[in-house]
Amino acid sequence: MIPKVIAIVYLIALLGVGFMYRKGVKTRLDYFVAGRKLTPLILGLSFATAVTGVWSYIGAPGSGYAYGVPEFASFAAWIPGVAIVAFIWAPRVRAKAAELQVTSFTGFIRDAHKGGYPLTVLISVITMAAYVLTFVAALKGLGVMFGPVLGVSYIPALLICGTIIIVYSLMGGLRAVVLTDIAGLAFMCIAFGTVVWLILSQGGIGAVATRINAFNPELLHPPTGAPYGATMAGIWLCFLVMYVFYQALPHYWHYYISLGETTKKGAAIFTLVAVVSVCMVPFFIFAGMAGHVLLPGVLEDADSVMPMLFQTYANPVVFGLFSIGVFTAIMTTFDGSLLATTACVDELFLPLYNRHNQTEIQKLRWGRIIMVVLWAVAVIWATTSPPALMVKLLVLGWVGLSAVIAGPTLCYFIKAGTKWGAFFAILISLIVLVVLSVGGLLGWIEQAFVALGVSIAVYYIASAIERKVNPAS
């Protein structure tokens, strides 16, 4: 009963946030980037919830269950990745976005490269394709995790949560998204507390580690070569490279272009907040590993380890609090990426708006309609397919996307390429990634690294060719 009451109050409060900010949204700039006035602390708190999000509460324990301790290395690499982006790249992205007056990831890449409509279409379409998977996965997660808390079945839970998210996002834009994310962070911290309680109730980290070691020593002390074919240092280095580029994902990039000020202190605050939230994740990974000794039998779906642990060991109140934390984690991933994707797709229609002399208010209305359409497609997909936690699919989509766009994003600040350099970097690396994935060649990390290398190489090679052919480009 207590979790149900908390959940209902929280859902009503979310609507209140959207209602509160609805009058402040008058232009696309207000709606998509909150007038570019958000402070590093506020944005850092929201970013922290987005970077940890659903992966931490469901995916990371699943990976801990499947791979064991090397998963720590992946998160250890995340922190310097965030620091490098916060200190070096984010201020540059913010300054350039303000200079170009852009409100989306697509707009940034296109205008920074003086690109045309082909580049807009390519970036918007691949962003939409990757993120629709995110929306479907998020909606399914909401149905699976939140149904038991509200006392309703999968589809009503999915529809209730999905509707509330779209309503506050439509009303308040990025301001509402950021504020609701910060409110969600409080519940995510409570969920973290429930995980700590779970480990302590089983005798603490030391006692659980001893049991894991007795069950399978390789989970805590993996032999070289397992499971990613590298040592801990090798895995760390690979993930560091990966995560630096991963921070260029459209919904993260959207945070950088929305920054209101870019001081070094701001970068440190941004990093500090992200680091504190990321440092909670290893405990989730450890709890996932503990699933081997705390749960009977072997789980078919590693991602279900956390819900299974709570169902087995926690009383309904603790399980309810954990579920609300997971709901907020999913919500923070969903609303931010929905807004960032809408901003990208909106760019496709800008020429049409301009041709028909649409006013700022009319353009804003179209932007909101695009958001509803994207949301509706995801709802139909999620409600007509079986309930499941699709965390792996979601992350694979993001890793693939961040690898493909690597050339024209962060490499732009090392040495800027040309519009066709950006276009072919994305197109060719996308083709390579699809061929590798469909052909089942290499593991997913290796596939992403190949795509990342191709994207960077093609970006510079095609740009050099274009400059030779057309020195003015």
Added chain:
Amino acid sequence: MKKSTIAAVVIVVWGIASVILGIKDPMLVLYTGFPGWIAATVIAYFLCWQEEKEEKEKSRAGKKGGAVK
């Protein structure tokens, strides 16, 4: 070297240190690596805050000097 540069280096260096700990015993990353990172970022914040304060004082002093002239 600027204090903000030292701040960024502190975070990355602790990253390398925690990996060395991880090679010795992966569980040490959980006990020391991640909490250490929070400490490293707090230090980084303090260094950036100091740098910004010094820069503000310098620019204020510069403005005063200009006014006297």
